[in-house]
Amino acid sequence: MNKRFKEHVDGKKDLFIPFITAGDPNPESTIDLAIMLQEEGANAIELGIPYSDPLADGPVIQRASERALKNGMSLEKAMDLVPKMREKGLQIPVIIFTYYNLLLQLGEERFFALVRKNNVDGLLVPDLPYEESEEWRESCEKNETALISLVAPTTSEERLKKIANEATGFLYCVSSLGVTGTRSHFGSPVFTFLERVKKHSNVPVAVGFGVSSPEHVKELKDYCDGVIVGSAIIRQVESQVDALQNKELQKDAIEQIRAYVRDLVAPFEKSKIHS
Amino acid sequence: MTTKVPDQRGRYGQFGGKYVPETVMYALEELESSLNDAMKSEEFIAHYHEELKKYSGRPTPITHAENLSSRLGGAQIYLKREDLNHTGAHKLNNAIGQALLAVRMGKEKIVAETGAGQHGVAAATVAARYGLECKVFMGEEDIRRQELNVFRMKLLGAEVVPVSSGSKTLKDATNEAIRYWVSNVEDTFYLIGSVVGPHPYPKMVRDFQRVIGDESRTQMETPNKIIACVGGGSNAMGMFYPYLEEDVDLIGVEASGKGIHTGKHAATLSEGRLGVIHGSITYLLQNETGQIQEPYSISAGLDYPGIGPEHAYLSETGRVTYKGITDQEALDALEILSEEEGIIPAIESAHALAEAIKQAPELPSSDVILVCLSGRGDKDVHTIMEHLGGEVDE
Numbered sequence: 001m002n003k004r005f006k007e008h009v010d011g012k013k014d015l016f017i018p019f020i021t022a023g024d025p026n027p028e029s030t031i032d033l034a035i036m037l038q039e040e041g042a043n044a045i046e047l048g049i050p051y052s053d054p055l056a057d058g059p060v061i062q063r064a065s066e067r068a069l070k071n072g073m074s075l076e077k078a079m080d081l082v083p084k085m086r087e088k089g090l091q092i093p094v095i096i097f098t099y100y101n102l103l104l105q106l107g108e109e110r111f112f113a114l115v116r117k118n119n120v121d122g123l124l125v126p127d128l129p130y131e132e133s134e135e136w137r138e139s140c141e142k143n144e145t146a147l148i149s150l151v152a153p154t155t156s157e158e159r160l161k162k163i164a165n166e167a168t169g170f171l172y173c174v175s176s177l178g179v180t181g182t183r184s185h186f187g188s189p190v191f192t193f194l195e196r197v198k199k200h201s202n203v204p205v206a207v208g209f210g211v212s213s214p215e216h217v218k219e220l221k222d223y224c225d226g227v228i229v230g231s232a233i234i235r236q237v238e239s240q241v242d243a244l245q246n247k248e249l250q251k252d253a254i255e256q257i258r259a260y261v262r263d264l265v266a267p268f269e270k271s272k273i274h275s
Numbered sequence: 276m277t278t279k280v281p282d283q284r285g286r287y288g289q290f291g292g293k294y295v296p297e298t299v300m301y302a303l304e305e306l307e308s309s310l311n312d313a314m315k316s317e318e319f320i321a322h323y324h325e326e327l328k329k330y331s332g333r334p335t336p337i338t339h340a341e342n343l344s345s346r347l348g349g350a351q352i353y354l355k356r357e358d359l360n361h362t363g364a365h366k367l368n369n370a371i372g373q374a375l376l377a378v379r380m381g382k383e384k385i386v387a388e389t390g391a392g393q394h395g396v397a398a399a400t401v402a403a404r405y406g407l408e409c410k411v412f413m414g415e416e417d418i419r420r421q422e423l424n425v426f427r428m429k430l431l432g433a434e435v436v437p438v439s440s441g442s443k444t445l446k447d448a449t450n451e452a453i454r455y456w457v458s459n460v461e462d463t464f465y466l467i468g469s470v471v472g473p474h475p476y477p478k479m480v481r482d483f484q485r486v487i488g489d490e491s492r493t494q495m496e497t498p499n500k501i502i503a504c505v506g507g508g509s510n511a512m513g514m515f516y517p518y519l520e521e522d523v524d525l526i527g528v529e530a531s532g533k534g535i536h537t538g539k540h541a542a543t544l545s546e547g548r549l550g551v552i553h554g555s556i557t558y559l560l561q562n563e564t565g566q567i568q569e570p571y572s573i574s575a576g577l578d579y580p581g582i583g584p585e586h587a588y589l590s591e592t593g594r595v596t597y598k599g600i601t602d603q604e605a606l607d608a609l610e611i612l613s614e615e616e617g618i619i620p621a622i623e624s625a626h627a628l629a630e631a632i633k634q635a636p637e638l639p640s641s642d643v644i645l646v647c648l649s650g651r652g653d654k655d656v657h658t659i660m661e662h663l664g665g666e667v668d669e
Binding site for chain 2 (some may be wrong): 051052053054055056057060066069073074075076099101102104105106126128129130131132135149150151154155156157171177178179185193
């Protein structure tokens with residue numbers, strides 16, 4: 001198993017797994033945000049690669065993608081950010097979140113060469129379902145890279161078993177149908193779904209899609225091992241987009257986002273790692 | 276070449292498949308099993324054919340373009356008149372089939388994407404006919420360019436939803452339609468307009484369009500060549516499929532736009548690389564790192580950055596030859612057909628015709644070329660006027 005997953009994710013409860021888009025609005029902010037998120041108790045980071053056609057994402061992450069693409073971000077450049085995060089003290093696993101076409105164009109060999117060189121720990125491909133992923137599962141295993149699988153409330157029991165059986169890192173439960181983005185509340189169907197997943201899973205079970213308030217975290221924490229937060233954080237980044245690109249205001253912008261994140265994960269009562 | 280495609284995984288050789296988020300998988304599984312069930316039902320098939328006949332006006336005739344053929348002085352050109360379908364193009368064949376399937380599955384709503392609006396109009400039409408609610412996603416840029424079709428869809432009772440994401444055109448409208456579908460899969464059917472998308476869509480659309488080729492086979496002896504235009508590729512797939520095992524040259528025509536060298540084209544097979552678009556592995560126009568690029572063609576129906584996976588497969592196996600035709604060549608063909616035969620073809624179909632016009636003079640007059648005239652040109656009159664008018668001014 002990947003050593004950073006073993007240390008920071010495996011067997012743990014109250015996992016906080018934030019998603020940020022690489023290069024939104026610039027590479028420097030992405031590095032600083034990752035460090036800040038670790039300081040606020042993140043157990044792993046999903047580093048989203050901007051894509052022209054993000055089928056699984058709602059408008060917030062689509063806009064983040066557009067901002068990052070405008071600045072020329074790519075899968076390879078995003079992976080090159082990881083050593084810079086490590087230099088600044090990032091210890092937790094980094095998961096590359098990329099649509100399949102970008103991975104196809106970079107090529108399997110080149111991707112894993114970068115994984116090894118840059119200390120990347122995981123891969124999540126939202127449009128590579130179980131049926132199409134066999135080859136990648138094998139090469140991820142060879143390269144000690146967790147391949148994060150998704151399950152949805154509509155995933156049949158039979159598929160769920162197969163997916164859970166081969167899951168590495170953690171199992172990503174999609175809270176409800178639709179795309180990423182905020183939702184007003186979760187309810188008992190989600191809890192039932194999470195219980196169903198937990199029964200089959202040997203890895204931590206984390207829930208994502210729509211987690212955007214401390215109330216959500218509180219509501220969900222007893223039914224799963226952690227939460228994935230994407231759009232809610234990206235929305236904060238969006239509100240600071242100008243400040244993040246201004247040398248004098250950048251630090252302050254990161255602090256504003258920190259305050260939001262701290263409040264969001266408060267129900268986890270995490271002891272801070274660095275402060 | 277008797278390999279049966281697609282295989283169980285929806286693969287046409289290395290193409291096709293189901294590259295979609297987990298949230299879509301259930302919907303595809305549901306669709307696949309309902310489709311298999313429906314295609315085995317005599318009652319369903321009979322109802323589909325009855326609607327093709329009594330509602331759409333099929334069979335469509337084959338017209339011998341005698342004046343055109345003698346002007347060119349070579350092979351005889353025949354036209355499969357899909358322009359005579361209700362709503363003016365082959366699009367309705369597929370829309371009827373999918374809408375009947377939606378009803379059979381107990382869905383109350385359909386959602387569709389549209390570029391220029393032809394498929395949107397077809398979807399709105401069948402929604403009205405079969406009592407379904409209809410939402411059509413359309414890029415803001417296309418809404419601006421295709422005011423009349425937007426009005427047609429509204430008149431037919433559909434809701435046109437503007438799409439402002441990405442490049443605000445067909446590919447983004449397709450993304451948005453899929454996103455909506457995923458969120459509302461319980462009561463909503465996604466009515467896709469071409470032989471693209473995740474399995475089983477390319478197969479389903481082919482099977483609802485193959486009536487074009489099936490009819491042609493009963494209407495005339497096997498010609499020497501069959502030519503059809505290809506955007507996503509539904510009219511070509513429907514035309515070619517029943518002829519795959521026959522001794523006939525099959526030629527697909529992509530849009531070369533302003534010329535391949537200008538970069539303004541939709542020549543997916545000649546200029547694209549293997550990639551994933553809308554859930555399927557196929558050739559696709561993209562930049563170095565894999566961001567999907569906007570194609571260009573004068574005809575809105577051909578400017579799709581990908582191509583149906585079965586076309587990618589037929590190109591790779593060599594069974595079908597794919598050529599490129601520029602905007603100008605298509606416009607010239609459109610003018611010639613209008614003058615010689617009194618038929619104004621859609622600019623899309625004029626691409627196929629242009630290739631026939633190129634090839635006919637090289638062939639003996641005993642040879643026969645069958646062109647799929649996929650749609651009528653009324654929708655394009657404004658565009659044609661702009662272009663031809665511009666020339667006169669020069």
